[in-house]
Amino acid sequence: MTARRTVPRAPVQLPPSPTLLVGRxxxxxxxxxxxxxxxxxxxxxxxxxxxxxxxxxxxxxxxxxxxxxxxxxxxxxxxxxxxxxxxxxxxxxxxxxxxxxxxxxxxxxxxxxxxxxxxxxxxxxxxxxxxxxxxxxxxxxxxxxxxxxxxxxxxxxxxxxxxxxxxxxxxLSPLSPDHARELFVRRARPVDVAPADVDAVLQRCGGLPLSVSIEAARWRTRPHRSARTAAPPDTPWQTGDFATMASVYDSAYQSVPDPVRRYYRGLGRLPFTYHDPDVLAEAFNCTIKELQKAFESLAEVNFLDEPHENAVALVGMVRPDARRRADASGEDADLLLRYIRALAARVSAGSKDVHSFRPRLEPDADTDGPAVFATPGDAMQWWHRHREAVYAVAAEAAADESLNEDLWRLAEAVWGFFLHLRDYDRFRELCLAGLEAARQCRNPTAEALMHLQAGFADSEQGRLDDALAHLEAAQEIGEREQSGPILATCCSRRARDARARGRLEGPDGALAWYERSIEKHFEIGRPRGAHMGRRRRAEVLIMLGRENEAWRELIEVARYMEAIGDVAQLAKALVPFADMQARHGERDAARDRLQEVLAQAENIQSAETEELLRTALAALEPAAGDTAPDDTSTHDGQDVSLPAGLQQPAASHQDADNRPAAATDAEDCARNENR
Incomplete structure (x- = not known):
């Protein structure tokens, strides 16, 4: 009798199921x-x-x-x-x-x-x-x-x-902070780890479940240690059961071509943030095509994070490995220097596109090169995508004395972008780092500039005493170095300080300081700075109820700013003027003019200016039951309307002595006129 083949039950060859799976x-x-x-x-x-x-x-x-x-x-x-x-x-x-x-x-x-x-x-x-x-x-x-x-x-x-x-x-993505914490706590039981130690551990594990689990196991075997003395899970000299953690990425690293490994190691030398591929190509001294080909290989092994085509970064978990390999190879040791210079060049070009009215301290920095951005709007979009990289590289540069010159130059270059977005805290931190860098470089003019930029951020946030300290330091440098632009700006800042403290009139009041600022700016050939002083003086005159004088100043300032194409300053001149127009029966004309300028601000994506204009337009909307005045469309018998097509301003008492024509003053910008 032939034996029948036994049909085996369905095979299940799986290894055991994981005892703990969190966040999946x-x-x-x-x-x-x-x-x-x-x-x-x-x-x-x-x-x-x-x-x-x-x-x-x-x-x-x-x-x-x-x-x-x-x-x-x-x-x-x-x-x-x-x-x-x-x-x-x-x-x-x-x-x-x-x-x-x-x-x-x-x-x-x-x-x-x-x-x-x-x-x-x-x-x-x-x-x-x-x-x-x-x-x-x-x-x-x-x-x-x-x-x-x-x-x-x-x-x-x-x-x-x-x-x-x-x-x-x-x-698969890294674990979220909450899930990483849950995994660590459950793996470490019954050891009760202090919350501060858990935070330190999770920060260096980067959401990698294996790293979190290894750290938790270590805490169970050595429960009395602290995060300060604990070795990170990727420490290369590990031994025992966890010896493989240091080489966990070896297989993927070896699987990519040798030229690609250079880019992997190089990215480990740079700040952990998203980078502009064009900046990276310049820093690596390669073509963008070569770089993109390398990125394809790194992305295939999940080493690269690409949220969109114009931003790349190493996955956070592999960055320590990339840095360790970079240090071991010794290659591209000056990559951070090349990167910060390539990044600063792009920042400088974009900042000039969105705010072309402020020359750099070093004349060579203002030399026109190939166009980087097609429009100011493109430059603003670039800044939105990559400003984190700017601040991140500045933080690393602050710890490297060899990068002091590049650091303060970067802080100077950011100014144009800052004016349109006003991210005060980040900008102030950058300027303080630039200030220390300028001191180390023994460059007093750069030091004064950093004081003025940091002081401006302090003033705008209501830290008047800090702003005054920066102002006094800048003024002392300006007097010692006999720097006209520094001293002219200091006059304007003195006026701002007096205005914030309620001193509007008198020899040490805001009006007097604005007069000095206006004269000083004209004296050094900076009519834009002078007209900015006139606009601020008009604001003080309105506060004092002297609208007859204020509206004349605002018309002249608006004409000048439109002639040189300064949308932000044009808006600041038109907003108080529009308020006066509305109160004197010209609400529709005021609204139309502000909407025209709003369209220009939207074109360059100036968030600060857009918000200013939208707030002003909202204030022009009549409340229920409001009626316009019947016979106040003129101010003291003179027309207060502002034509849509502004003409060259007539000479006033401030510019009667053959001041430069507005249409030829586009290159004029107060070096330190900070608003």
């Missing part, structure tokens, strides 16, 4: 969504080493075993970028044995086992987990053809070629 509910739900689709289902779960790819795959497959009555097969591919055909045949041999094929019936010819495996599993509802894959062709050789099969692949690479086989991508 969305990823598990995504796997459910993919598995519920009709036809063969293939998903690549990718991410950097230690992100938890295998843990997610195992938890999902274990929790859904009932979906796969035909079993679940598992294979860990070779620990490197390449496996041979012979190794693939070994893996298929294991699959066939698990499915009940006697070893003697497994085909021996290379490549035939894949066909035997597909024939045996045709129509079978089962799953396959291919762990640690490196090449798409290795996965492809192990794919079943069953319409009811689900194949889950884990890899540090995204294996983009598998998209041709219908693969879906699931890229």
């Amino acid at each position: 509910d969305a990823d598990l739900a995504r796997l459910d969504e993919i598995a519920d689709r009709p036809g063969p289902r293939l998903v690549v779960v990718s991410g950097v080493a230690g992100i938890g790819k295998t843990a997610v795959a195992l938890r999902w497959l274990h929790d859904r075993r009932s979906r796969f009555p035909g079993g679940i097969l598992h294979a860990r591919l070779a620990p490197g970028p390449e496996i041979s055909d012979a190794e693939t045949d070994v893996l298929l041999h294991g699959f066939l044995c698990a499915l009940g094929v006697p070893p003697g019936e497994i085909l021996e010819a290379p490549g035939q086992r894949a066909g035997q495996f597909r024939a045996l599993t045709d129509g079978r509802a089962f799953a396959v987990l291919l762990d640690h894959a490196w090449r798409s062709e290795d996965v492809r050789a192990l794919l079943p053809s069953s319409e009811r099969a689900v194949v889950v692949v884990t890899s540090q690479s995204q294996l983009p070629a598998l998209v041709l086989d219908g693969a879906e991508q699931l890229v």
Whole structure:
């Protein structure tokens, strides 16, 4: 009697399910969504080493075993970028044995086992987990053809070629701070770790589950230590069970071409922020095409974060590894210097595009080069995307004395952008760093400029005493160095301080100081600064009820600012003038003019100016029951309307002595006139 072959029960080759999985509910739900689709289902779960790819795959497959009555097969591919055909045949041999094929019936010819495996599993509802894959062709050789099969692949690479086989991508992200904290606390139990120590640990782990778990395990074995004395999880001299953490990224690093590794190491030398690829290309002294090709390789192994085409950064978890490799190689040691200079050049060009009225301290810095941005609006968009990189590189430069000159120049260049966005705290911090850098360079004029910029931020935020201290320091330098631009600006700042403290009249009042500022600016050939002083003096005159004088000043200032194309200062002159127009029966004319200037402000994306104009326009809307005055469309018998097409201003008592014409003063800008 012939013995009947025993049909084995469905094999489940999975390793144990992870005992703890935190913060992956969305990823598990995504796997459910993919598995519920009709036809063969293939998903690549990718991410950097230690992100938890295998843990997610195992938890999902274990929790859904009932979906796969035909079993679940598992294979860990070779620990490197390449496996041979012979190794693939070994893996298929294991699959066939698990499915009940006697070893003697497994085909021996290379490549035939894949066909035997597909024939045996045709129509079978089962799953396959291919762990640690490196090449798409290795996965492809192990794919079943069953319409009811689900194949889950884990890899540090995204294996983009598998998209041709219908693969879906699931890229795992770092844990959120809350989930990382939960994982650490649960792993460290029963040890109770102080919250400050937990914060320090999580900051250096960067949301990497493996790092968090290793740190928690260390706390359990040495519960009396502190975060200050604990070694980070990527310390290269680790030994024992955690020795592999220092080399956890080795396989992915070795899998990319050697030229690409240079960019990986170089990015480790730069601040942890998103970078402009054009700036990086200049810093690396390569073409943008070469850089983008390298980025494709780094993105494929999940080393690169690209939120959009104009911003790239290393994934935070791999940056310490990249920096360690950079230090070991010694290559590109001056990359930060090249980067800050390339970045400063772009900042300077954009700042000049959005605010062309302030020359740099060094004449060479104002030399026109190739156009960087097509429009001021493009420059503002660039600043919105990359200002974090500017502030981040400034923070690193502040710790490197060799970068002092570059640091204060960067702080000077940011001015134009700051005027339109007014991010006071960040700008003030940058200026204080620039101030110390200028001192170290023994450049008194740059030091005074940094005082004035920092003092302006203090004044705008109501820190009057701090602003006054900066002003007095700048004035002392200006008098010592006999710097006309510094002293002219100091007069304006004295007026601002007096105005903020309520001293409007008298020899030390705001009006008197504005008069000195106006005269000083005309004296040094800076009519724009003088007209800004006239506009501020008009504001004080309005506060004193002297509108007859104020409206004349505002008309002259508005004409001048429109002639030189200064939208921000034009708006500041028109807003108080529009208020007077509205109160004297010209509400519609005032509204129309402000709307025209608002369109110009929107074109250059000046948030500060847009807000000023929108607030003024809202104030012009009549309240319910309001009626316009009947016969006050003139002010003291003179027309208060401001024509849409402004003409050259008539000479006044301030510019009767053949001052330069407004239309030729576009190059005129008060070096330190800070508003």
